[in-house]
Amino acid sequence: MSLSEIETDVVIIGGGPCGLFAVFELGLLDLKCHVIDILDRPGGQCAELYPEKPIYDIPGMPVVTGQELTDQLLEQIKPFNPEFHFNQRVDALERQADDSFRLVTDDNQVFRTRVVVIAAGGGSFTPKRPPLPGIEDYEGTSVFYSVKRMEDFRDKNILVVGGGDSALDWVLNLLPFAKQMALVHRRDKFRAAPDSVNRMHAKVAEDAMQFHMGQVTQLHGNNGQLEGVTIKTTDGEIHHECDTVLPFFGLTMKLGPVAEWGLNLEQNLIPVDTEKFETSEPGIFAIGDINTYPGKLKLILSGFHEAALMSQAAHKIIRPDEKVVFQYTTSSSSLQKKLGVR
Amino acid sequence: MAKITYIEHNGTEHVVEAEPGMTVMEAAVKNSVPGIEAECGGACACATCHVYVDPSWKDKVGAREDMEEDMLDFAFEVEDNSRLSCQIKVTAELDGLIVKVPEKQF
Numbered sequence: 001m002s003l004s005e006i007e008t009d010v011v012i013i014g015g016g017p018c019g020l021f022a023v024f025e026l027g028l029l030d031l032k033c034h035v036i037d038i039l040d041r042p043g044g045q046c047a048e049l050y051p052e053k054p055i056y057d058i059p060g061m062p063v064v065t066g067q068e069l070t071d072q073l074l075e076q077i078k079p080f081n082p083e084f085h086f087n088q089r090v091d092a093l094e095r096q097a098d099d100s101f102r103l104v105t106d107d108n109q110v111f112r113t114r115v116v117v118i119a120a121g122g123g124s125f126t127p128k129r130p131p132l133p134g135i136e137d138y139e140g141t142s143v144f145y146s147v148k149r150m151e152d153f154r155d156k157n158i159l160v161v162g163g164g165d166s167a168l169d170w171v172l173n174l175l176p177f178a179k180q181m182a183l184v185h186r187r188d189k190f191r192a193a194p195d196s197v198n199r200m201h202a203k204v205a206e207d208a209m210q211f212h213m214g215q216v217t218q219l220h221g222n223n224g225q226l227e228g229v230t231i232k233t234t235d236g237e238i239h240h241e242c243d244t245v246l247p248f249f250g251l252t253m254k255l256g257p258v259a260e261w262g263l264n265l266e267q268n269l270i271p272v273d274t275e276k277f278e279t280s281e282p283g284i285f286a287i288g289d290i291n292t293y294p295g296k297l298k299l300i301l302s303g304f305h306e307a308a309l310m311s312q313a314a315h316k317i318i319r320p321d322e323k324v325v326f327q328y329t330t331s332s333s334s335l336q337k338k339l340g341v342r
Numbered sequence: 343m344a345k346i347t348y349i350e351h352n353g354t355e356h357v358v359e360a361e362p363g364m365t366v367m368e369a370a371v372k373n374s375v376p377g378i379e380a381e382c383g384g385a386c387a388c389a390t391c392h393v394y395v396d397p398s399w400k401d402k403v404g405a406r407e408d409m410e411e412d413m414l415d416f417a418f419e420v421e422d423n424s425r426l427s428c429q430i431k432v433t434a435e436l437d438g439l440i441v442k443v444p445e446k447q448f
Contacts, residue, residue: 049387122381131418131446163415186420191412215419249448250416252388253381 008034008083009318011103011113013090013258016044018288018303019119020073020082025311026117027080028335031318034113036085036105038124043070045121048251059301069300079340085109089124093261099283115314118270118279118286119303122253130161130247132219142226143219143245147174155179159229159240161216162248168192170246172199175209182210182240184231212240219245258290266292276313277306283317285310344437348375348393351445360432366441367391367428377443384428389416390447391427396440403430403439418448 010026012019015037023033041047046055046066054063064072088105093116096102103111127145129135135143147153147170158178160171163185169192175181183200190197203209214233221227228241255268263270263279269292270279278285287310288303296302315324329335336342346369348356360369370378370391382388386409395403400423406414410429414420427441 045382049382050385053385053387128416128448131448186415187411189411191415217419250389252390252448 005110005112006034007112008032009113010034010115010117010314011036011090011101011111012082012117012119013037014044014119014121014288014290015039015042015084015086016119016121016288017046017069017073017300018121018307019044019117020070020077021304022117022119022287022307022310023077023080023082024073025308026314027077027082028329028338029311029315029324030338031115031311031315033080033082034085034111035082036088036090036103036111038087038089038126040086042074042084042086043067045253046070048125055300057299057301079338089256091257093257093284095281095283101283114283114318116284117310117314118258118284118290119288119307120258121289123255123258123268123290124253125251126254126256127247128249128252130216130249132216134219137224138219138221138226138245141224142221142243143247145247147246150174150177153177153244156244157242158182158244158246159184159216159242160246160248161185163187163190163192164248164250165192165196166248167246168196168200170248171209172196172203175203180210180242181208182212182242184212184214184216184240186213186215188213212238214238216245216247275309277310278313285314344432344434344439346370346432346436347438347440348378349440349442350375350377351443362432362434364432365428366393366430366432366436366439367426369432370427375443377447378427379447380428386410386413386426386429389413389426392417392420392444392447393425393427393441394421394444395423395425395430396442397423399436399439399441402435416448417444418446419444 009031010033012035015035047070051067088107090103091106092104094102101113101116153174154177157180159182160167161184171183204211214231216229217232218230231238270286272286272291274293287306289298343359346358346360356375358369358373367380379390381390410426
């Protein structure tokens with residue numbers, strides 16, 4: 001089912017620091033933004049990879065963590081009320097006859113916009129696929145990287161692999177549905193919440209499920225139907241029968257559908273000019289880690305600069321008849337009004 | 343300078359001169375050693391710079407810290423001598439170090 005179409009000035013693909021700051025710069029020019037991100041929250045790599053790690057090269061902030069920077073940016077862009085669409089990936093981007101763009105996400109949300117800003121960093125975060133031979137043949141039939149409907153797992157003989165919160169949560173949540181449940185993790189320490197770990201151990205003690213310490217090394221089955229796996233444990237290899245495997249090994253970045261949008265990629269990066277940070281397709285801009293140009297540095301501060309210049313060019317496309325008078329937030333009453341400080 | 347040998351899964355050796363202070367991951371990336379991806383850039387946040395330390399060097403390289411141990415959950419075919427190369431600092435004592443690069447980073 002297709003949701004109702006959303007019309008906006010700008011769609012920003014990627015809610016990392018550059019995408020967030022683009023909302024600010026576009027907002028100062030009265031341009032309305034929708035931000036789409038595959039993660040379930042804003043911040044991109046800052047939130048996903050290093051929320052608690054310090055960043056030392058944000059101008060004016062001697063030290064700030066990835067999460068703090070994200071939070072500060074969200075505070076900064078609040079006056080512009082950006083609308084976020086999380087857990088969604090843009091699958092299609094097409095230019096329309098009137099030079100606007102039509103975007104469709106994997107949730108079938110459709111956007112119509114004049115300008116697209118790709119701020120997708122290293123690409124979209126996708127679940128890591130264990131490098132087990134032949135695993136592709138089982139994906140979608142016996143191997144799943146996420147659980148959309150628990151009912152789909154009723155009466156299955158499930159093996160969950162991993163030691164974080166996703167792994168433990170799904171062990172406990174799917175246990176009532178499963179015919180059999182087992183967990184494999186490479187060691188006896190878990191990164192998951194201690195309460196979940198205790199509950200899992202209790203279930204093992206009750207014989208409601210199994211726990212194997214080890215690593216899955218082989219998948220066995222036919223025609224996409226899994227019949228079992230080989231688990232390498234410290235005591236040697238064991239065969240474990242199961243028809244469903246849920247591996248939870250975190251996320252990795254993959255370029256994804258961006259590669260199919262005709263943007264003349266160079267080594268998985270989008271070439272742009274350094275005046276407007278526009279791609280080879282007029283109206284499609286790329287800022288932050290995903291773009292490339294002579295001298296490019298993959299720094300957050302470079303992405304901020306790119307966002308500011310891109311916004312000027314985006315404004316010319318969206319409001320061709322309006323002249324932008326350059327103003328400072330320090331002194332301009334109209335900018336201060338937009339920021340809600342006056 | 344410390345000499346580090348990276349052995350690819352197919353047996354190809356890469357000998358690199360590393361400056362003390364940099365990490366074994368950085369020395370690999372700087373010298374374009376294949377198989378060390380270091381997706382997160384050295385933040386101990388991705389497990390794509392996984393290496394196997396040659397057994398004769400295991401003690402000199404030292405033990406994993408908790409965060410690295412956690413992150414190794416995201417690596418594939420973890421062994422006793424598995425390390426994340428972004429967490430090994432090059433020192434003069436590591437001159438001659440040998441590490442094996444796994445067939446695949448996750």
